[in-house]
Amino acid sequence: MAENPIRFGILGCAGIARKVSRAIILRHRQPLHRQSLEIRRRKQLPSLRQDLRKLRRRSRRPRRRRRLRPPPHQPPHPVGVALNVSEFDQILKACEANGVQFMDATMWMHNPRTAKMTEFLSDSQIFGQLKTINSCFTFAANPDFLKNDIRVKSDLDALGALGDAGWYCVRSILWIADFELPKTVTALSDPIFNEVEVFLSCGASLHWEDHKVATFHCSFLSNLTMDVTASGTKGTLHIRDLIIPFEEDKASFTVATESGFDELMTTWVPKPSEHTVTTDLPQEACMVREFSRLVAGIKGNGQSPEKKWPTYSRKTQLILDAVKASIEKGFEPVEIVS
Amino acid sequence: MAENPIRFGILGCAGIARKVSRAIILRHRQPLHRQSLEIRRRKQLPSLRQDLRKLRRRSRRPRRRRRLRPPPHQPPHPVGVALNVSEFDQILKACEANGVQFMDATMWMHNPRTAKMTEFLSDSQIFGQLKTINSCFTFAANPDFLKNDIRVKSDLDALGALGDAGWYCVRSILWIADFELPKTVTALSDPIFNEVEVFLSCGASLHWEDHKVATFHCSFLSNLTMDVTASGTKGTLHIRDLIIPFEEDKASFTVATESGFDELMTTWVPKPSEHTVTTDLPQEACMVREFSRLVAGIKGNGQSPEKKWPTYSRKTQLILDAVKASIEKGFEPVEIVS
Incomplete structure (x- = not known):
C-alpha cells in the first residue's frame, strides 16, 4: 500500500452503501475502515474472500443455466446529486x-x-x-x-x-x-x-x-x-x-x-x-x-x-x-x- | 390446384413488386400470370426453382459466416394506404x-x-x-x-x-x-x-x-x-x-x-x-x-x-x-x- 493511503468514509447506510463498500474492498484488497465495518455488520456484507472467490469462479467457468434463483432485488439508490x-x-x-x-x-x-x-x-x-x-x-x-x-x-x-x-x-x-x-x-x-x-x-x-x-x-x-x-x-x-x-x-x-x-x-x-x-x-x-x-x-x-x-x-x-x-x-x- | 384458382394482378412495377411476385410464386408453387411475368422479365426476377432451392438449402445448412456480401439495398416501397x-x-x-x-x-x-x-x-x-x-x-x-x-x-x-x-x-x-x-x-x-x-x-x-x-x-x-x-x-x-x-x-x-x-x-x-x-x-x-x-x-x-x-x-x-x-x-x- 502507498505511504499516503486513500481512506473512505461512507455517509448514510442505504442499500447502495453495501455495493460501494464491496467495491472499495475489491479495489483495494483490504478491509474497510472501522466506520464502514459498522455498516458491514449491520447490513451483513459478504466477506472479501467470498466475493473474490465468487468473481474468480465466475470468470473461469463456462456459462450455464442456473435454475435456482434468489428473489429479485430492487435497484440501488440513485446517484442524483441535488434537487436542482x-x-x-x-x-x-x-x-x-x-x-x-x-x-x-x-x-x-x-x-x-x-x-x-x-x-x-x-x-x-x-x-x-x-x-x-x-x-x-x-x-x-x-x-x-x-x-x-x-x-x-x-x-x-x-x-x-x-x-x-x-x-x-x-x-x-x-x-x-x-x-x-x-x-x-x-x-x-x-x-x-x-x-x-x-x-x-x-x-x-x-x-x-x-x-x-x-x-x-x-x-x-x-x-x-x-x-x-x-x-x-x-x-x-x-x-x-x-x-x-x-x-x-x-x-x-x-x-x-x-x-x-x-x-x-x-x-x-x-x-x-x-x-x-x-x-x-x-x-x-x-x-x-x-x-x-x-x-x-x-x-x-x-x-x-x-x-x-x-x-x-x-x-x-x-x-x-x-x-x-x-x-x-x-x-x-x-x-x-x- | 383448386377448381377456383386465385389469380393475382400487380399494379405498378416498383421494386416491391419483385418481392411480392416472388412471394406469390413461393406460396403457390406455380408461375405467375402473364402480366406479372412481364414484370419478371423487366425486373429480372429470380426463377421459382432458384428461390425454392435457396430456401431449402438455407433451412438445412448450419449457420456460417458469409464473407462475400452484395452491396446493400434500400428498403422496399411503403405500404401506406392513402394520404389521409x-x-x-x-x-x-x-x-x-x-x-x-x-x-x-x-x-x-x-x-x-x-x-x-x-x-x-x-x-x-x-x-x-x-x-x-x-x-x-x-x-x-x-x-x-x-x-x-x-x-x-x-x-x-x-x-x-x-x-x-x-x-x-x-x-x-x-x-x-x-x-x-x-x-x-x-x-x-x-x-x-x-x-x-x-x-x-x-x-x-x-x-x-x-x-x-x-x-x-x-x-x-x-x-x-x-x-x-x-x-x-x-x-x-x-x-x-x-x-x-x-x-x-x-x-x-x-x-x-x-x-x-x-x-x-x-x-x-x-x-x-x-x-x-x-x-x-x-x-x-x-x-x-x-x-x-x-x-x-x-x-x-x-x-x-x-x-x-x-x-x-x-x-x-x-x-x-x-x-x-x-x-x-x-x-x-x-x-x-x-
Missing part, C-alpha cells in the same frame, strides 16, 4: 473552495464497455454523425418501495423516478451526444405522480441545434428495462443493460454499420454484430479506482481536482431541471442555458 | 360495395414470430399491463433516393418518412396496444423536411386514457434501425428487426419477466431470454397465403371480406393524420376521434 442545479452549484462551490474532488456515482460510466462504445460513437467512418437517441430505464418498484422509499417522498428525494431512473437516461443521452447540451427540452405529456406529487413515471424529448433528437422514458412502474439505442448517419448502437450489466465480469453491446438488405430485401447485409468486453473489476470498483486515482493525485502530487466529473453531473442536473420546468409549464419546450 | 383517412375511406367504401377484401402489405404482421410475440404480450401473468412502447424505424437513404424516389415528392407519396417508415412504427405501436387507439398524439418538435416540405425525419408520442405512453421516430437519414421495445408491469419485449427480419427463414425476439437483481445488485436475475421462430415461408408469402385464404372464402364459400385488416390500416392512417396535424398546429396534442 443551484443546490448542486453550492455543493460544487464548497468542493472547489476546499480542493476536493467531486464525482457522482454513475457507475456504468466506469465500465470498460463504456470506453469501447465511446470509440464506436466517435468514429465518423463507422457511426457517422449522431442523429437520434432513445433511452429507457424503468423498474417495477414493489409496494413497500412505493410506500416507504425515500425516492417517493416529497420532502426527501423529491424528484422521484426522474431524479433516479431519469438521471441515468439523461446521462446516457449526454454521453452519446459527447456531452453537448441540447438547445431545448420538452417533457412528454402525461407523467404519473404519486399522491404527494412525486414522479413515478415521465419522459421527455431533447432537441439540439443541428436537429439531433433524443427521447427518454423513466418509471418505477414497469418491468426492469435499460434500453439505449443511438443511430448515426452510418451506424447504430444498441445496449440492453447499460446501468447494471447482466453479468458483472463482462458486458456486451451491439453495433451495426451501413446496414442494408440483399437484392430481394429478404436478409440484412451486413447483420449487426455483438461485442463483449470483460472486466476484472466490477464497474463500481472501476469507479472507486478512478476516484482513488484522482484523490491520490490531489493529496500526493498537488494536482487540481478533475473538472470533467462535476461538469458531467451539472449538465445532467440541468436537463432534469428543464424536464421538471417543462412539465410545470404545461409541456412547453424549455431552453437550456448552461 | 378520408382518402382511405373512399377506397374502403369501394371495396365494401364490391365485396372485395382489402389488406395492406404490412408483411411482418404475417410472420409467425408476430403471433408468438402477441402471445407474450397478451399474457398478463408474464407481461402484465402494457405501460410503454418505443418504436424506431430509420434507414439511410442514398442520394438518388433523396432526389428521385416517389417518397420524397410532394405530389406523389407526400407523407415521406412519416408515410413510409412511420407507418411501420405506428403499426407496431398499435399492434402492441392490441389496436386500442390512443387518446392523443403529440408530434415531437423539430421534424426535418426536404425543400418541397416532405418529411425526411419526425417522431411523436401517443398517450392513452390509462396513462400508457408510446414514442416513435422515423427517418430517411440514419442507419437502418428497427427497434421496438415494449414494457409492461411484469415483462419486457425487445425486437431489433421487426419489419424485415435479419434472415427470412427464422426470426427472434427477446423477452424478460419480473426482472431484478441478485442480492448485491451486480447480476440480473433472471436474465432476458431470446426466442427464435422458424418459418417455411418468408413473411411476404405468409401474407399472400392469408390474402388467398380470404379471397378463396369470398369467391368459393360466399363469405364476407374480413374486416380486421382494413380496420388495422385505418387506425394506422388515423395516427399518421394526427402526427401531421400536430406538426401543423405547432406540436400541440391532437385528439384521436375514430
Whole structure:
C-alpha cells in the first residue's frame, strides 16, 4: 500500500452503501475502515474472500443455466446529486473552495464497455454523425418501495423516478451526444405522480441545434428495462443493460454499420454484430479506482481536482431541471442555458 | 390446384413488386400470370426453382459466416394506404360495395414470430399491463433516393418518412396496444423536411386514457434501425428487426419477466431470454397465403371480406393524420376521434 493511503468514509447506510463498500474492498484488497465495518455488520456484507472467490469462479467457468434463483432485488439508490442545479452549484462551490474532488456515482460510466462504445460513437467512418437517441430505464418498484422509499417522498428525494431512473437516461443521452447540451427540452405529456406529487413515471424529448433528437422514458412502474439505442448517419448502437450489466465480469453491446438488405430485401447485409468486453473489476470498483486515482493525485502530487466529473453531473442536473420546468409549464419546450 | 384458382394482378412495377411476385410464386408453387411475368422479365426476377432451392438449402445448412456480401439495398416501397383517412375511406367504401377484401402489405404482421410475440404480450401473468412502447424505424437513404424516389415528392407519396417508415412504427405501436387507439398524439418538435416540405425525419408520442405512453421516430437519414421495445408491469419485449427480419427463414425476439437483481445488485436475475421462430415461408408469402385464404372464402364459400385488416390500416392512417396535424398546429396534442 502507498505511504499516503486513500481512506473512505461512507455517509448514510442505504442499500447502495453495501455495493460501494464491496467495491472499495475489491479495489483495494483490504478491509474497510472501522466506520464502514459498522455498516458491514449491520447490513451483513459478504466477506472479501467470498466475493473474490465468487468473481474468480465466475470468470473461469463456462456459462450455464442456473435454475435456482434468489428473489429479485430492487435497484440501488440513485446517484442524483441535488434537487436542482443551484443546490448542486453550492455543493460544487464548497468542493472547489476546499480542493476536493467531486464525482457522482454513475457507475456504468466506469465500465470498460463504456470506453469501447465511446470509440464506436466517435468514429465518423463507422457511426457517422449522431442523429437520434432513445433511452429507457424503468423498474417495477414493489409496494413497500412505493410506500416507504425515500425516492417517493416529497420532502426527501423529491424528484422521484426522474431524479433516479431519469438521471441515468439523461446521462446516457449526454454521453452519446459527447456531452453537448441540447438547445431545448420538452417533457412528454402525461407523467404519473404519486399522491404527494412525486414522479413515478415521465419522459421527455431533447432537441439540439443541428436537429439531433433524443427521447427518454423513466418509471418505477414497469418491468426492469435499460434500453439505449443511438443511430448515426452510418451506424447504430444498441445496449440492453447499460446501468447494471447482466453479468458483472463482462458486458456486451451491439453495433451495426451501413446496414442494408440483399437484392430481394429478404436478409440484412451486413447483420449487426455483438461485442463483449470483460472486466476484472466490477464497474463500481472501476469507479472507486478512478476516484482513488484522482484523490491520490490531489493529496500526493498537488494536482487540481478533475473538472470533467462535476461538469458531467451539472449538465445532467440541468436537463432534469428543464424536464421538471417543462412539465410545470404545461409541456412547453424549455431552453437550456448552461 | 383448386377448381377456383386465385389469380393475382400487380399494379405498378416498383421494386416491391419483385418481392411480392416472388412471394406469390413461393406460396403457390406455380408461375405467375402473364402480366406479372412481364414484370419478371423487366425486373429480372429470380426463377421459382432458384428461390425454392435457396430456401431449402438455407433451412438445412448450419449457420456460417458469409464473407462475400452484395452491396446493400434500400428498403422496399411503403405500404401506406392513402394520404389521409378520408382518402382511405373512399377506397374502403369501394371495396365494401364490391365485396372485395382489402389488406395492406404490412408483411411482418404475417410472420409467425408476430403471433408468438402477441402471445407474450397478451399474457398478463408474464407481461402484465402494457405501460410503454418505443418504436424506431430509420434507414439511410442514398442520394438518388433523396432526389428521385416517389417518397420524397410532394405530389406523389407526400407523407415521406412519416408515410413510409412511420407507418411501420405506428403499426407496431398499435399492434402492441392490441389496436386500442390512443387518446392523443403529440408530434415531437423539430421534424426535418426536404425543400418541397416532405418529411425526411419526425417522431411523436401517443398517450392513452390509462396513462400508457408510446414514442416513435422515423427517418430517411440514419442507419437502418428497427427497434421496438415494449414494457409492461411484469415483462419486457425487445425486437431489433421487426419489419424485415435479419434472415427470412427464422426470426427472434427477446423477452424478460419480473426482472431484478441478485442480492448485491451486480447480476440480473433472471436474465432476458431470446426466442427464435422458424418459418417455411418468408413473411411476404405468409401474407399472400392469408390474402388467398380470404379471397378463396369470398369467391368459393360466399363469405364476407374480413374486416380486421382494413380496420388495422385505418387506425394506422388515423395516427399518421394526427402526427401531421400536430406538426401543423405547432406540436400541440391532437385528439384521436375514430
